[in-house]
Amino acid sequence: MNSNILTTDTIVAVATAPGTGAIAVIRLSGPEAITITNSVFKGKNLEVQASHTLHFGTIRDGDKIIDEVLVSLFVAPHSYTKENVVEISCHGSDFIVQQIMQLLLKKGARLANAGEFTKRAFLNGQFDLAQAEAVADLIASDSALSHEVAMKQMRGGFSQEIKRLRGELVHFASMIELELDFGEEDVEFADREQLRSLINNIQTIIRELLKSFELGNVIKNGVPTVIVGKPNAGKSTLLNKLLNEEKAIVSDVPGTTRDFIEDEINIGGITFRFIDTAGLRETTDKVEAIGVERTHQKLSQSALIIYLFDIAETTPEEVQDEIAKLNPKNLPLLPVANKIDQATPEKLASFATIDGLVQIAAAEGANLESLKQALTDKVNLGKLNTQQQTIVTNLRHVDSLQKTYEALDDVLNGLSLGISNDLVAADIRRALYSLGQITGEITTDDLLDNIFTKFCIGK
Template sequence: MKFTDFSDTIIALSTPAGRGAIALVRLSGKDAILHTQTFFRGKNLLEQKTHTVHFGTIRNLENEILDEVVVTIFKTPNSFTKENVVEISCHGSPFIVKRIIQNFLDNSPVRYAKAGEFTQRAFLNGRFDLAQAEAVADLIAVDSAASHKVAISQLRGGFSSQIKELRQQLLDFVSLIELELDFGEEDVEFAEREKLTQLVKTIQTVIEQLLSSFELGNAIKNGVPTVIAGKPNAGKSTLLNALLNEEKAIVSEIAGTTRDFIEDEISIEGIAFRFIDTAGLRQTDDKVESIGVERARKKMTEASLILYVIDLAELFNQNTNKKEFFEEIKEVEELNINTLFVLNKADFWDKINNNSEFSWFNDWIKNSNTIFTQANNTTDKEDIEKLKYKILEVIQADNFNAGDTLVTNTRHYESLRNANLALDDVLNALEMGFTGDLLSLDLRTALEHLGSITGEVSNDEILGNIFGKFCIGK
């Protein structure tokens, strides 16, 4: 993408608002250095080399010192936005920051930046593509080691390069097909249909792998809301406390102790999990508890993972019948959400395993996603570590490597899905022997969807929506 020469200069605070030791005010635009020199007393910034740092003062037109500052200059095209950029490091008083910015706004042609405008200019000037620009926002928002790895990989172009390679392969075939159209009367075939069929199938395999990575990618980016559910006194609160390694939830032998949900977040192998302990699922006449039960059911529908706790002691002592048990399990499975059945109070397992009346339960375990725990024994760290690993396995994060290409963005997912559907149309057209002009239309549709990911195909509405979600000054 060609360099774009913006005529105006923008300014904004790039560090978080509020009081701190240092604040950074950023300017970008053709005349950013010139306008800064108007208020800077120190070396002549216009005569300095790019990537140099200079101490001085910022003053208003009355020559009043607003602050002692350190100014760093970056000259085009060697800057984040590929424009002239100035970064003013001043003291972090909100009063000082406001006076410095207002001085530029009142006494020069500089205007206040829109949300995400620095990154948008970087994109429009070809610093990086649209997927990489979105990775900037992801990187700012990371709160776990895994999300950091994914954002860094995307910022460095790992995902983009894969999309561009797929798009280029299709584009080569489109060019050959459209070349055929120029020789329509001579009945020539430059694009071998068999090779095109194989190419489309190969590209679809890659796209489908990327699509299947979205669930994990989204979980890594946004964290995994994990609901701990089950009947009263199954050990849900004890399990939460064991996972968090603190007494977060009240534990009592009295059924119905937890009447609302309790939540906290921990990181497992760099992935953020937000664990939510809920009220025990049962029919109750207690109005307050019944509200908690309804909230628990709602939280289950919103979860990405359910840890459903089953009390083996109750199962054995109450001699739970098969029908009652499977009605309980069916209610959970019908939610169609990743579920790990946590078989708590594992010391009762031998009694159940050796009792022929529970043979049906043994059969269920063999075909279900289960793990045994002894949550009331919170000193058994090995037990909890096994549970954590199993949780990673359920969301398929146990095979995640830093170099893996993952789809983390809903917009990218939709574009890939639409591209895949367009390629389905290409295969149908090939099978039915459609002419090159119709093939070209379907291929161009796929190209547009792939191009929309990296910004090779974009419009102002899409760009406005993406960059409007950024912070001011980024």
């Protein structure tokens, strides 16, 4: 998108979700936002009102009253986009919303593109690119932890870490560049040992940030968790109990579940995407066989496996053998013994050798809280402190951090080999470029379009 258009156009979009509701909010941003609204608003003269004020009146097309509305004014630069911003709160009728939108377009506004309000906020210096991306994460957050991490990033926690690292590296880059200007005089402004120490420190921090993505991805996208086991182990019963609804068909007939059933639940601030699968067994039924094959496909795509078995009908040796077959990639796996109410105390005790075993009675809901605790422990969030720890949740940031790390490796190798200053400077510039892409100090139109077109319209 051309940045010149951004500074001259006034854009408009519906900022509330589609569908009929009590109210809808229509947002305008741009130099003519207040003037355009004022031309259709009957009440106070909006062009002489103070910023951050509310005004009741009517929206009119000539003499025709479209709706009674409440208008919020945000005068530049004291707004989300740092432009003049108006928010019109009207009744939530689709007809009313469309009538007001058409009127504003006729008066000179244009439809906003996806994410254009936030894009303008970034281009006008309201916040950096990492903070802008966190806005989308905040809107999409569906758990306490995803909300907390997105809020911290939107308020600049991650950005401050990156800017600090980049600032320290810029100092040495400038010293080496200065040496190039005095190349014939053989002077050294940048202490090589300090540079090595700095790079080692930055790489240590980057490694921690990259490591945090494993948790960040879980917090942001949830944990795909496959429930597997033999027919009639109680997989569908367990899913229904966890979801607290009759999502899956429960039957004593083996092979009832022919395909996978998927739903989400929040446990301890983490979203788990549970997938109930067809029972694992040899079968001549073609449809059931397809279901078993899909179970194996889902296993390969999962981040966590619940292996559920009927403790009254299974031996510890069978469980160990089945787990070894199920989990060749050594994914986190939680063995769960079901139907403990049907097993003798001696039988229960015989499974003491199964590491991490959770014993439940799904039909009665017994020990489900212990199961939930074991699930959150498997995700390793016990060590997470979102108030202090910087968590990376964005794959684009991971890519930039990896490129930075590789460029810094090249700097260290260059220093060890005694290569020329211009080559060392080039490698440092590569590292600075990659770090700068995270916060938007280095951007391209393609990068911005790729980021902001994923936003919803109106934000």
